[in-house]
Amino acid sequence: MTALPFQTARQLRDALSRREVSAVEVCRASLARIDDTNGRLNAFLNVASDRALARAAEVDAGKHSGVLAGLPIAVKDNISTRGIGTTAASRMLQHYVPPYNATAIDRLEEAGGIVIGKTNCDEFAMGSSTENSAFGPSRNPWDPERIPGGSSGGSAVAVAAGMAPLAIGSDTGGSIRQPASLCGIAGLKPTYGRVSRYGLIAFASSLDCIGPLARTAYDAALALTALAGPDPRDSTASQAPVGDYLTGLTGDIRGLRLGVPRNMLEQAVDAAVRQCFHGALDTLRERGAEIVDIELPYASYAISTYYFVATAEASSNLARFDGVRYGFRTDTASDLKEMYERTRSQGFGPEVKRRIMLGTYVLSAGYYDAYYLKAQKVRTLVRRDYERAFDRVDAVAMPTSPTPAFRIGERMEDPLQLYLVDVFTVSANLAGLPALSVPCGLTPARLPIGLQMTGRPFDEATLLRIGDAYERDTNWWKECPDL
């Protein structure tokens, strides 16, 4: 067989284990595809060719085995990689080279995975379009005039354009699922704490999750198998036993109950998205799932809640960027305070400043109770909504994004409009729940649309089972952009 592009991780893994192709050949094919398409798509900020080829040769020599052995993996550039520059798409970290690996990277490499390069994203993962990167936007392979979604846009483009069979990203308010949806691939936000956050450049610590982007639910399950588990370096990484994410992928979803929150669908949703979503529900019903109406009364407040909680945590987390120990420092300061202020003003882009400002405001004296504490209480109500729903259903189904990909530049001047695209994704982060997006259609202009399923804590297995079953009955995941 010939390796890549557009092969699934599962196909490549089978071919590698049968020795029909070598890890070095797979790696070279991935690098060639990146070479051919990255100039147009700006998915990768940094390609680790030599390191990747050396690791691939080690896999071929039998030095690394595991579920990901020989598979190239694109890594979002806010996840620390020892010896490979990690910028978080910010001028602040343009020349930063981490002295340690994120635990997620260690786990991928222990499973034989090969880091092929670092992908573009919104600066410090703040955004839904990858337009907030200090290094220019990534472009959607289905229409390069459009955004790929974000913030893990580069990771989604890498998989959707056949540059890598797998990628990892981070999801604080939808940043894995929304770009997966807009690029026509699968994206999984695991349960909060299922994957260690050690080495993930922190945005909002109570919401941040690392997870996979892949061509199929099966491939996402494969990656989660490697990523999941406790970590002595992250006390919020859960001790809960790691499930078997692969053997449950039987295609059998008979009797599973899927809840549809009708109140959420009253939001402004694009007609094609609505149509594809209902088509997907029909497909799942035909396979034996039961579709049940549910209410998530507080989910419509999730965006407001999210932007108070996330910006408050961000303003605190980003205080560390002060020009002292690492990263950018201004060269025009005469004393320490001026050095802090100019370093931060010159090092951060507009969206990061906007969120630091909002977060500082909601935490400041006189506003803490009204904004931050209030939002934390509403967060409790959002969690309870889901807890009640999961008494009756096994998963909650919604569209992933209210619209398909929009044009680059279209919403840059209006941050609030851009925040509203997270309407269906942020509640899973607030409640700490796992959620999976899989492709469920194309608009007449061939722009991808995603179906999102949200599950009980640590029940990624059920979401992956539903996603895999859905893929058995549909061909959307096989669709590829014409580049």
Added chain:
Amino acid sequence: MIAFWAVAQKLTRQDVERIASLARLELTDREKDLFVRQLTEVLEYAEQIQAIDTSDVPPTSQVVSGQATDREDLPAPSLANTEALANAPDPASKAGLFRVPRVIG
């Protein structure tokens, strides 16, 4: 549902300057004008949560399921001094320290 708070006042330029100072950001005049408008818009939208009755609702600050576990507090090697200084914008390498501009004028 009752509105308990009436904090949705428009942000002023002075507010933005005060917040920027707290956040150690030096903003241009253009940025100040932009943030007055944009942050006010976001706050006006997000104000909707004030209408929710949360009088008996505890706050959620984290969603860690199950028990957070402490690990054994065992000594282990940390970063070497050279590694810790490798990314510093102005390392005093001989002394093994980070150098900063003068603090007192």
